[in-house]
Structures are given as structure tokens and as C-alpha cells.
Amino acid sequence: IKIPKSTLKMCILILITGLDLQKVFRPVKMEMKHPSYHLMTDEQLFEVQKGVEGRQMLQIVPVLPERKPVCDILAVDITFNVPHRERFIVTREPDGTLCKATCVERDWMVQIYFPYKGRQLTAPAVFEEAIRYLTFSFIFVLKIHHLTYENIDQHGNCDLLCSTHHFGRMVWYLGSKIRIDGLIIDMILRGLIHDAESAVELYHMMYSQFQSVKEATVQQASRIDLLKVRCILFYLVVYCVTGCYEILKHNSVFEHLHM
Amino acid sequence: MVHISLQLLKHYHGGHVAIRLALGGCVNRPFYRIVAAYNKRARDGKYIEQLGSYDPLPNIYNEKLVSFNYDRIKYWLACGAHPTKPVAKLLGLAGFFPLHPMTITNAERLRRISETKSKHPPAVEEGQETEQQPTEGA
Numbered sequence: 519i520k521i522p523k524s525t526l527k528m529c530i531l532i533l534i535t536g537l538d539l540q541k542v543f544r545p546v547k548m549e550m551k552h553p554s555y556h557l558m559t560d561e562q563l564f565e566v567q568k569g570v571e572g573r574q575m576l577q578i579v580p581v582l583p584e585r586k587p588v589c590d591i592l593a594v595d596i597t598f599n600v601p602h603r604e605r606f607i608v609t610r611e612p613d614g615t616l617c618k619a620t621c622v623e624r625d626w627m628v629q630i631y632f633p634y635k636g637r638q639l640t641a642p643a644v645f646e647e648a649i650r651y652l653t654f655s656f657i658f659v660l661k662i663h664h665l666t667y668e669n670i671d672q673h674g675n676c677d678l679l680c681s682t683h684h685f686g687r688m689v690w691y692l693g694s695k696i697r698i699d700g701l702i703i704d705m706i707l708r709g710l711i712h713d714a715e716s717a718v719e720l721y722h723m724m725y726s727q728f729q730s731v732k733e734a735t736v737q738q739a740s741r742i743d744l745l746k747v748r749c750i751l752f753y754l755v756v757y758c759v760t761g762c763y764e765i766l767k768h769n770s771v772f773e774h775l776h777m
Numbered sequence: 778m779v780h781i782s783l784q785l786l787k788h789y790h791g792g793h794v795a796i797r798l799a800l801g802g803c804v805n806r807p808f809y810r811i812v813a814a815y816n817k818r819a820r821d822g823k824y825i826e827q828l829g830s831y832d833p834l835p836n837i838y839n840e841k842l843v844s845f846n847y848d849r850i851k852y853w854l855a856c857g858a859h860p861t862k863p864v865a866k867l868l869g870l871a872g873f874f875p876l877h878p879m880t881i882t883n884a885e886r887l888r889r890i891s892e893t894k895s896k897h898p899p900a901v902e903e904g905q906e907t908e909q910q911p912t913e914g915a
Contacts, residue, residue: 592843594843596844598848
């Protein structure tokens with residue numbers, strides 16, 4: 519799933535990510551360097567952190583597009599200058615069919631002959647479970663990205679990724695799967711109503727061909743109204759599924775929205 | 778003048794560069810390096826360049842791993858290097874060369890043997906099929 523090229527959507531994503539200075543500049547394990555000392559007042563420090571550096575640390579990192587699955591065979595081309603994606607990795611099966619290697623085989627072969635530092639031949643067992651132990655600094659594979667986002671959505675742990683450079687990706691992914699309701703409700707419960715409104719706006723921009731969206735633009739509904747409608751719809755669906763009227767009547771979400 | 782004779786002494790008379798397998802590894806554990814070396818050199822001796830590797834023993838996924846540096850192999854073949862039979866067979870299996878006729882012949886022979894064994898109910902089970910049996914049309 520690629521980054522949206524439209525700058526307006528990017529702006530919304532960056533807005534939603536938020537800038538929690540405590541989290542962005544939390545102590546992180548880095549390589550040993552001689553420390554550099556700067557004398558600043560508190561205000562100068564705040565400005566520097568808030569301004570350029572904070573934003574840079576939260577920049578959404580583009581991820582390579584997914585490879586299409588290919589089922590082919592294990593002679594490896596170890597030419598030095600060829601990028602790994604274009605390398606010829608070929609299998610000859612006992613029947614005699616000559617074919618290209620599968621993605622898994624490819625990765626494994628590349629790791630054998632051109633080993634990455636710190637990477638093992640087989641991925642550690644942590645990644646196979648539903649990722650309960652979220653060490654999100656290790657996320658480097660698309661599949662794991664998607665697994666994490668879905669896990670977060672299921673458990674409602676959006677604040678784990680809030681104010682990191684993964685947040686924009688997650689919002690985009692959930693938006694493309696049409697599953698932003700959990701995110702919106704989480705934001706409302708935390709009191710970030712403006713962020714929730716922005717998320718709804720982003721959703722409307724992504725799916726401008728839906729009829730509900732068209733009607734909303736025609737009526738020129740205000741952002742808070744759109745948000746309320748979204749919440750009502752979501753809880754109606756939940757009520758239809760569970761039959762629990764309590765959800766509709768007494769709900770902290772509605773209290774937050776002053777309804 | 779001294780320089781020229783030194784260089785003349787270094788070249789072999791009537792020799793050529795060969796692309797061949799150099800054996801390495803341990804007891805009961807062979808491992809071949811595909812190597813461009815002068816013909817007259819020792820099998821495991823000083824080579825010009827390593828062009829790949831070949832592991833004859835299958836791994837946990839039942840695969841035999843081969844690697845080739847096609848760029849450099851093309852260079853040496855263009856310089857007039859002679860690949861030996863096993864290297865030519867490996868390159869054929871990898872798809873770089875056309876399939877070696879002996880590969881096809883051996884495969885056909887093995888297939889015939891396994892067919893005769895299956896026809897006459899065997900005391901020995903036919904676990905004899907190797908991993909390399911190309912179809913006859915290939």
C-alpha cells in the first residue's frame with residue numbers, strides 16, 4: 519500500500535499523528551558517540567524540539583511495494599552489482615522444470631550469500647504469534663506491518679503507535695480496509711476530537727465516490743456533525759450485531775461529543 | 778629485459794584457463810568452489826578467481842545450493858576459459874547453458890531402471906530416484 523501522493527491527505531495524516539514530545543524524544547538505545555552539549559533556555563529547547571527535529575522524527579517512511587508471489591527454483595546469481603530484487607534465483611525440480619524461486623526462498627538465499635548484519639536465516643519466533651509483545655522498532659516487513667495494525671485495531675491499542683512515524687501508515691492502512699471506526703472512537707475517548715474530525719475528513723477524501731460522502735459534501739455538513747453521524751452509525755451496527763441497547767443509551771463516547 | 782623474462786616464466790606453456798570445481802570441506806563432507814584457474818595448477822591450489830560454490834549434500838529442505846557469478850563467468854568464457862564437465866552440467870541445470878546431453882542420458886537411464894524395478898515387485902524399495910530427472914522433451 520503506497521503513500522498517498524496528494525499533499526492534503528499527507529497533511530491530515532501528519533496532523534493526526536500528533537507530536538507528543540515526551541514520546542518522540544524518549545531515551546532510545548543509540549550507538550556510542552561523544553556527547554555534544556548545547557546551552558539553551560527552556561523556550562529555545564521547546565522550539566527546537568517542536569519545530570524541525572520533532573517533525574523529522576515523525577516523517578512517514580515509504581515502504582517498498584509488495585512483491586507479487588512467484589512460484590519458481592536453487593541456483594543463485596552472486597553478481598555483486600545486481601540489486602537483490604533483480605537477482606536470478608532459479609530452481610530446477612526433479613521433473614526437470616526450471617523455475618524462479620518463491621519469495622521466501624529468495625529472501626533465504628539472499629541472506630545466505632549476502633548476509634545482512636543482525637539478521638538470522640529464519641525469522642525469530644516472535645513474529646509468528648499475534649504480535650502481543652509490540653516492539654515496533656523491529657518492524658521491517660510489510661506483512662508484519664499489516665499484522666501489527668490489525669492487532670492494534672482489534673485490541674484498541676492505538677496510543678501505542680500514536681506520535682510515532684508508524685501512525686500515518688496505520689491510519690492509511692485502516693482507511694483502505696474501511697476500519698477507522700475503532701481508531702476514531704479511541705481518539706474521542708482520549709479527548710482528541712479535532713484529530714477524530716480530521717480522520718473522518720481523510721476518510722471522506724479517500725472514498726469520495728460513496729453516496730454518504732457525496733451527500734455530506736452536498737449538504738456541507740460541519741466536521742463535528744460528520745463525526746457524530748459516524749459514531750451513531752458505528753454503534754447502530756454494534757447494536758444490530760449484539761442487541762445490547764445499553765451501548766446506544768449510555769456511552770462515554772456520546773458524552774464526550776456532548777450529545 | 779629482466780621484467781619480460783619473469784613474465785614469460787610465469788605463464789604456462791600451452792595451458793589455458795579452466796572453470797572447474799575445487800574441492801574443500803571436511804571428511805565425509807565435500808564442498809566445491811567453482812573457480813577460474815590455470816589448467817596446470819593443483820585442483821585446490823592457487824586460482825585466479827572464485828566464481829561460485831556448489832554444495833553436493835542436500836540441506837534440510839532437500840535442496841542442493843549452487844551459486845554462480847554470471848557476470849564474471851561470461852567474462853572468463855569470453856577470454857577463452859574451458860568449463861569442465863561437472864561445471865557445464867551445473868550451468869545447464871541452472872539454465873545458463875543448455876542442458877548437458879549426459880544429464881538427459883543419465884536421467885533416462887535412471888528412469889528406465891526405476892520402471893523395471895517397479896514392474897518386478899521389488900524386495901528393495903525404489904528410493905533410488907535422484908533429484909535430477911528432466912523430461913525427455915526438455
